[in-house]
Amino acid sequence: MPPPGSSRFEERRRPNGPAPQVHQVPQRCRGVPPPDWPVEKHPALPRRQGKGARGRRRAPSPRQLRTEAGGAVRIGAVTSADRVVDLGAVAKKGNVRLAFDPASMVSLIESGRRGLSQVRGLLAAAGESGAALSEVRLLAPIPKPIRNVHCVGWNYVEHFEEGKLLRDILQDLPQHPVFFTKATGAVNGPYEPIPYDPKISTLIDWETELAVIIGKQGKNVPEEKGMEHVFGFCVLNDTSARDIQQKKHGGQWFKGKGLDGYAPMGPWIVTADGFEHGSLRVVTRVNGIVKQEGSTSMMHFKVARLVSELSLGMTIHPGDIISTGTPPGIGHARKPPEYLKPGDVMESEIQGIGTLRNVITAV
Numbered sequence: 351m352p353p354p355g356s357s358r359f360e361e362r363r364r365p366n367g368p369a370p371q372v373h374q375v376p377q378r379c380r381g382v383p384p385p386d387w388p389v390e391k392h393p394a395l396p397r398r399q400g401k402g403a404r405g406r407r408r409a410p411s412p413r414q415l416r417t418e419a420g421g422a423v424r425i426g427a428v429t430s431a432d433r434v435v436d437l438g439a440v441a442k443k444g445n446v447r448l449a450f451d452p453a454s455m456v457s458l459i460e461s462g463r464r465g466l467s468q469v470r471g472l473l474a475a476a477g478e479s480g481a482a483l484s485e486v487r488l489l490a491p492i493p494k495p496i497r498n499v500h501c502v503g504w505n506y507v508e509h510f511e512e513g514k515l516l517r518d519i520l521q522d523l524p525q526h527p528v529f530f531t532k533a534t535g536a537v538n539g540p541y542e543p544i545p546y547d548p549k550i551s552t553l554i555d556w557e558t559e560l561a562v563i564i565g566k567q568g569k570n571v572p573e574e575k576g577m578e579h580v581f582g583f584c585v586l587n588d589t590s591a592r593d594i595q596q597k598k599h600g601g602q603w604f605k606g607k608g609l610d611g612y613a614p615m616g617p618w619i620v621t622a623d624g625f626e627h628g629s630l631r632v633v634t635r636v637n638g639i640v641k642q643e644g645s646t647s648m649m650h651f652k653v654a655r656l657v658s659e660l661s662l663g664m665t666i667h668p669g670d671i672i673s674t675g676t677p678p679g680i681g682h683a684r685k686p687p688e689y690l691k692p693g694d695v696m697e698s699e700i701q702g703i704g705t706l707r708n709v710i711t712a713v
Contacts, residue, residue, distance in 0.1 A: 424436055424437070424438045424439070424452050424453055425437050425438065425450075425452050425453065425454070425455060425458055426480070427469055427472070427473050428483055429473060429476070429477075429478055429480065431478045432482065432483035432484065433478050433479065433480040433481065433482060433483065434480045434481045434482070434483055434486055435472065435473055435476040435479065435480040436480065437452055437469060437472050438452030438453070440472045440475055440476045441468075441472055444472070444475055446468065446471070446472065448465070448468060449461040449464045449465045449468055450465045450468075455491070455492060455669075456492070456496065456668060456669040459563070459565050459581055459668045459669055460668045460669075462565075462566075466621075487541070488539065488540050488541060488616060488617050488618070489539040489540075489542075489616075490537050490538060490539045490540065490542075490614070490615050490616055491563070491584050491615060491616050491618060491619045492537065492563070492615075492669060492671060493537060493539075494534060494537070495534050495537060495669065495670070495671055496667060496669050496670070497534070497667070497670060498531035498532060498533060498534055498608075499531060499532040499533075499534070499536065499537065499561075499586075499613055499671045499672075499673060500529060500531055500660060500670065500671065500672045500673070501529070501530050501531060501532055501559075501588055501607065501672075501673045501675075502527050502528060502529060502651070502656060502672065502673065502674050502675040503528035503529075503530060503603070503675065504523065504524065504528050504650075504675065505527065505528075505649050505650050505651055505656075505674055505675025505676075506644060506648045506649060506650065506675055506676060506677045506678065507523060507648065507650055508644070508648065508677065508678035511678075512678050512679075512680070512683040523650065526659060527651045527655070527656055527659050527660075529659075529660060530603045530604060530607065531604065531607075531608070532588070532604075532607050532608045532612065532613050532673075533604075533608035533610075535608070535610045535611075536589075536607070536608050536609060536610060536611065536612045536613035537613045537614075537615060538611040538612070538613060538614040538615070538708070539614060539615075539616065540585075540614060540615065540616030540617035540704075540705075540706040540707070540708075541617075541706070541707050541708065542611070542614065542708060543611070543708065543709050543710070543711035544589055544611050544612065544614065544690075544696070544708045544709070544710050544711065545609075545610060545611045545711060545713045546690070546691070546692050546710050546711060546712050546713065547712075547713050548712075550591070550594075550609065551591035551592075551593050551594050551606075551609070552593065552689065553591060553592040553593040553682070553687075553689045554589065554590070554591055554592075554689050554690040554691075554710065555589070555590045555591075555592050555680055555681045555682045555689060555690065556587060556589065556590075556634045556636065556641060556642065556680065556681060556690065556696055556698070557587060557588035557589070557590060557634075557642075557676035557680060558585065558586075558587050558632055558633065558634040558642055558676060558677075558698035558699070558700070559585075559586050559587065559588050559632075559673045559674055559675060559676050560583055560585070560586075560627065560630065560632065560646050560649075560673075560674045560700055560703075561583065561584050561585065561586035561615055561671055561672065561673045561674070562580055562582075562583060562653055562656070562657070562671070562672040562673075562674060563580070563581045563582045563583065563584065563619055563669070563670070563671060564579055564580065564581060564657070564666050564667060564668055564669065564670035564671075564672070565579065565580060565581025565582070565622075565668050566578065566579040566581075566668060567579075567665060567666065567667050567668060568657075568661050568665070568666055569661055569663070569664065569665045569666070570661060570662055570663070571657060571658050571661040571666070572658060573654050573655050573657075573658040574654070575654075575658075576653065576654030576655065576656075576657035576658045577622065577653065577654050577657070579657055579661075579666060580622045580653065580657065581619070581621065581622060581668070582619040582620050582621040582622050582625070583619065583620045583622065583625065583627055583700075583703060584615055584616055584617075584618065584619045584620065584703060584704075585615065585616065585617070585698050585699065585700045585703050585704060585705070585706050586613060586614070586615040586671070586673045586698075587613070587614050587615075587634075587696065587698040587706060587708070588607065588612075588613065588673055588676060589609075589611075589612040589613065589614065589690075589696075590606055590607055590612070590682075591605075591606045591607075591609055591612070592606065592682045592689070593606075594606035594609075595607060596682075613673075614698070614706050614708045615671070615706070616704070616706060617704040617705065617706060618703075618704060620702065620703050625702070626702075627646060627653065627702075628646060628647060628652070629645055629646060629647040630645065630646045630700050630701040630702055630703070631643070631644075631645055631699075631700070631701040632644045632645060632646060632676075632677050632699075632700050632701075633697075633698075633699045633700075634679065634696070634697065634698055634699075635695075635696070635697040635699070636688075636690065636694055636695070636696055636697075637694055637695055638695075638697075641679050641680075641681065641688075642676065642677050642678065642679030642680070643677070643679065644677025644678065644679070645677070646674075646700075648677055649674060649675060650675075653674065656672055656674060657672070660672060690710045691710060692710050692711060692712040693709070693710065694709070694710045695707065695708070695709050695710075696708050696709075696710065
């Protein structure tokens with residue numbers, strides 16, 4: 351799916367419990383700046399779109415975004431007609447006191463149900479005004495995470511098996527999730543270039559993953575309440591430098607996974623309420639050729655379990671990102687191995703959410 355426009359956005363999450371049903375409300379939230387606006391700080395917001403795994407249509411929810419003009423960062427929303435509404439400006443015009451900072455997407459996430467209700471009201475007031483989405487550029491939903499991106503290794507059994515041949519064929523699947531992190535600087539936009547520096551690494555690999563956005567603080571969260579802490583979902587590619595990951599730093603993953611720009615995410619966030627995330631098609635394409643194809647139904651540890659285990663003894667916060675693992679088909683496990691090179695176009699797609707499109711670019 352080609353980029354719908356030229357903008358970037360951040361995410362927002364709904365508070366505890368189901369969000370109220372809304373009529374004629376846009377389905378996804380993104381951060382979008384008009385064509386002449388700076389784009390380096392434009393995160394996008396949650397998006398809900400399409401049908402569920404069983405073909406049921408879900409009630410639409412607002413598409414929210416973050417934009418910047420003249421150095422001022424704002425949150426916006428995308429209407430059902432793909433028009434970008436500046437929430438702060440509409441609120442000011444209508445003398446609405448917002449429950450969130452109109453310059454902070456995490457603030458919107460933290461504002462919970464009240465904030466989302468306000469967004470819906472502002473969208474209704476704005477009608478179909480605003481810049482066309484096709485004229486703006488999407489950036490990462492959360493461009494500067496408050497903490498490292500939490501990642502899960504070996505969460506698809508077939509991916510664990512393909513990698514085991516490169517490690518230890520007698521290795522058993524872990525009984526608990528394998529967590530590691532990517533540095534905050536790894537976060538990249540859904541359509542931004544991924545840097546390729548041969549002095550650093552030449553074995554760049556792909557891993558398309560479902561990313562979970564936390565919307566509610568918690569610690570020692572029971573698994574049965576795990577989903578209550580999820581704000582929404584987006585696509586993330588856990589781009590990896592295999593030579594660094596496998597052969598340097600004692601085989602520790604952080605460095606090889608955390609290079610700048612090696613976590614493109616977006617293109618928006620789909621809110622969790624009513625979104626059936628349990629059986630979504632996950633695909634990676636390189637230059638139009640399918641390299642990975644699987645389903646979130648293949649995850650060994652489901653989202654609620656991941657949230658619960660991560661929170662044991664460690665507080666999770668609104669705006670935290672959990673990348674849930676990748677299906678089989680990585681380049682490093684192919685025979686012969688395949689790696690990304692300058693000029694390659696990597697597309698990361700998850701059904702019902704959207705597609706990232708990143709070009710590998712020499713630096």
